[in-house]
Amino acid sequence: MKTLTSEQIERAWEFMLLNARVIDRHRFALHFRGGAPAPVLAALRPYENPDGGYGNALEPDLRGAASQPVPAQHALEILHEAGADDDPAVTRIADHLTTITTPEGGVPFVLPAVRDAPRAPWWQTADDPPAAINPTASLAGLLHRAGADHPWLKTATDFCWSRLDRPDLEFGAYDVLATLTFLDHVPDRDRAEAVFTRHRDALAAVGSDHHTAIDFASSPDGLGARLHPRDAIDAELDALIDAQDDDGGWDIDFPVWTPITRHEWRGVQTVERLLLLRSQGRLDG
Template identity: 70%
Template sequence: MNVLDDSDLARAADFMRRNGRLIDRHRFALHFRGGPPGPVLQALRAYENPDGGYGHALEPDLRGEGSQPVPAQHALEFLHEAGADDDPAVARIADYLASIARADGGVPFVLPTVRGTPHAPWWQAPDDPPGSINPTATLAGLLHRAGSDHPWLGPATAFCWRYLEAPGTGLGAYDVLAILTFLDHVPDRDRAEAAFTRLRGALGAHAHSDHHGPLDFAPDPGGYGRRLFTADVVDRELDALIGARHDDGGWDVDFPIWTPVTRPEWRGFTTVEKLRTLRAYGRLKP
């Protein structure tokens, strides 16, 4: 079994210093160097807008200043990592999501305001975008994990359950990721288990893309995503993940880079995520 040790983490630390965004450098320090959570939260504040949402390239492929739904999920993840589920920013995020929600409770994948700012070409929005399971299910799941009781969470959760009752034929990899996050954290555990059992085949069939592998859906052994893959597949993917590390100590991404700055930004974020996955599966020496 391949594992990484302290010397490998030292190389990763050097990579982060040379390439990572400030927020990801603080996240690396928090997770792997015993760093305090405060600097992560301080760095995150710079991405927050007065409406409670997040922009300013917190999602590296959305370069604009204005708030968009997907950066809000990054913010919720970072708040949770910093042990700040009770931070007032969580309620502000929920307020923002309520302000952009459609009548059915869902929020769009991206808002039309993206058109006036630099963005990756796959971020496209119609004039009146509908609510989408991605990112609504992710956002609802993360707010449930944070213990939120915000009024938007009820309609958003109902939106997700309706989708899971009839997911349709357009299921994609990002939809699977969103659904897994929702099922991992929604409070009704019996209903979540029943939904996963019913949809397991469909989720497994779509748990891949040209830049997603099994570990993207199963980043730790405790979630529903792990149940989509056999132990042999997970072990093979963990070995491959270690082998995919670059000589500079970091990992790269498999999706297109449309403007040069996004590569180091994504590489820093991705390196922290890959190391967290390796640690979750016991592939980092204590």
């Protein structure tokens, strides 16, 4: 079983200093260099909009200022990393989600304001987009993890249960990630286990050109770790350690549509890969 050495982590830090966004450098410092959470929170603030949502390229492939659901998901993840589940920004996010929730009870994948600024070509939407399990399930799961008590959370949770109760539900890779986030953190554990058992084969069968078993197993205790055999996950973790580039970072394996996004995503990817390796006990020390 391979592990990442302290020297390799230092190489990753040098990569971050040379290439990554400020917010991702602070995240790296928080997790791997004994840094404080305050700089992470300070770096997150400029991405927040007056409506309580997030935009401004927090999601690197959305270059516009307008608030979108997926950047709100990123913000909740970063707030949690910084130990700030009780930050007022969490309530502001839920307030904002209430304003973009459809009559179905969930939020769309992306809102029509995406058309007002440059964005990756896969960020497309209709004039009146429907609610979607991705990212509603991720947002609901992260708010449950944060211990939020907000009316939107019940609405969104009911939407997620309703969708997951459908026998003909089809999953893409990001739907799997969203579903796992919801099922990992929703308080009704018996129902979560039952839904996971019912959909397990369908979730495990989902293919992707840039997701593998370890992407669904970010925590050894999460439901995603039960989708694939342990030896397959271990083999992918070994390969992930070998995939560290000579410059110290990890590369991305999805299209780069404008040059800056590769640098920004590689900073995100490097932090995320190190967090994954740490959660799986693959860092020395």
